[in-house]
Amino acid sequence: MSIKTKEAYGAVVIELRGKFLGSLHGPELKQTLDALKEAGKTHVVIDLANTEFMDSSGVGALIAGHTSMRKVGGDIRLANLQKRIRNLFMMTHLLGPVFDSFESLDEATQSFQDDPPAPAPTDAA
């Protein structure tokens, strides 16, 4: 498992490569996201092209990251979901109500230009 970060067109792309297990790799993702938030970089794309597997607590780590980015007016959007992970996100109904998902990195990064995230919600929810 590796978590790699690069910047592209005003967004930050985080690539999760390998098996993403929440209990093992969740803390590293949280650190990465916290550092980005600190630096004011809150337009984040998670690239799942090379993510072989994600367990439920891995999904939980992404949800937590999404919640924390939304609180500061940013967003986490997903790109390149492979079949199994797509099924997991479809079943839990997370695509739509929570995560926007895109077929490619370009579309995902471009989406922040075309459709910037709504301002931070004023209530805690």
Added chain:
Amino acid sequence: MPTVREPSTIRILVVDDEPDLELLIRQRFRKQRRTGAMDFSFASDGVEALEHLDADRTIDIVLSDINMPRMDGLTLLEKLHDRERPPKVVIVSAYGDMSNIRTAMNRGAFDFVTKPIDFEDLGVTIRKTYEELRALRKADQLQEHVAAMQRELNIASRIQLSSLPPPEPAFLTENGAEQRLDLRATLTPAREVGGDFYDYFLIDEDHLGFALGDVSGKGIGAALFMAITRTMLRATALQGLPPDACLRHVNRVLHPESMPQMFVTLVYGVLDLTTGAVTYANAGHHPPYVLREKADAEAQTRGGLALCVLGEFAYEAATLTLQPGDGLFLFTDGVSEAADGNRALFGEERLDRSLQQRAGGAPAEVIRHVLRAVDDFTLGAPPSDDVTMLALRYQPHGNP
């Protein structure tokens, strides 16, 4: 974490039949004795040494000669070996007496010094031996600590399993509902405690509530949150709320209580025992299978968002009707994602197949069949997730 008592006096029992060694030690280690760094006591042979050790369990190190009357040093070593937490033994041997030294080491002596004794070297040896002993004691304490935690976990595991309703309902035989329903459930946690659960209960004499769910993550955190979720769901359901409203309410209450990375997937449904009508709502869980006596198992359409992700979500209710002999099957991904030794997954296709083979079967038979299929596939590879299933069959005219 346990702490190891320190600094402490090193307590040494010197075993020798020649009284001059006692005199020499008292002289040479005068300073250590005065400051309390070392404390010496003396015995004149193995028998006396054992008596002394019986009476004083605080001895850290035994410094023993080999040749002594009544019981020699090598026999003493053997006797000490059988004891629980024996002191470390340093053997005093004649210079070049390799054969006795080898025997002593093989019988568990920690080190040896040779005569004539170099007392500076003996001091170093005593300290080194004591360090080893301390490390061992610390490891022992850690092991005890781990064992205590394991006992706690086993208790938690028993409480968790006994907090679920039994795999085979007792209430069905109390009020005649067994005439109209057969139900079985199974839950096998991957670790001592887990985040899966099932539940079933009579809302009134004609309505059965049933639920099956999975809290993200594993271990104690997931187990505690599972208990909260199940209690909340049952309390809400027993007020008679329809499944969609029930999930909406539970989500609304649980969301503020949950950690940001935690979510729950579950199916909650109500079966009308007079008509076979089922209403259910699905929060991000595997859709239930309908087991038709005269048709194949079919997966129902997907539901709404997992619980505890957003504070507000409107769930939709789905309905279906069970004909006499039809059943429902609910499961967690511990079944569909059971892995064999090469990390290949059992998968929903295999689950489909094994359900189709038993679509008209009794719930106990359906569950047994799936468990066997999973077991045949994984060939005993240890499960990485809880394995949970609930099967029921509607039989308004009693057992077929």
